[in-house]
Amino acid sequence: NAGVTQTPKFQVLKTGQSMTLQCAQDMNHEYMSWYRQDPGMGLRLIHYSVGAGITDQGEVPNGYNVSRSTTEDFPLRLLSAAPSQTSVYFCASSSRFGQLLSYNSPLHFGNGTRLTVT
């Protein structure tokens, strides 16, 4: 029962470097999303996807790119890292009912990637 797997768990980048945070789920969930969580705060939605080939922006999309070529994978790319992107990043997935998130299905979270940009 892998669920949602995020790699790496920790990453340190220098300003201007690029990297990809990986996220994979084995539950055949259509909906996948990326959140960032800053110290002591709630979760803010970066990007989300309602199925393979479909992505959309969340609350704080600037500085991040995503793609969804398969149902299982939803990588998050930082093209040019900035100190303001220092945060803990969570990937999550859920099932859907038609066009809507299924209210009976919880959002399943990975264990997060702690990113520091110096």
Add this chain to the structure above:
Amino acid sequence: TQLLEQSPQFLSIQEGENLTVYCNSSSVFSSLQWYRQEPGEGPVLLVTVVTGGEVKKLKRLTFQFGDARKDSSLHITAAQPGDTGLYLCAGGADKLIFGTGTRLQVFP
């Protein structure tokens, strides 16, 4: 833009006390979920409320959805140290937005 405001932001209490956490919005939600997050982990779902006025109980936790489906509350009776964590409400139809969070610390 749908926003979810939680209050209080921080809560520090002694074991055995009761507490209530609030989640408010100016938007109507078809359903709201409550999650709890412990340090170093992702949030875990506690409950989903769907019907306006609905009350759900999970052991010592009582969740209520407002009649107008714009707000929700979480009441904990006789809090225990194991209740310590970050409590988050969340809602949305095509995407899930989270509230600002309430950090609860229960001291023995």
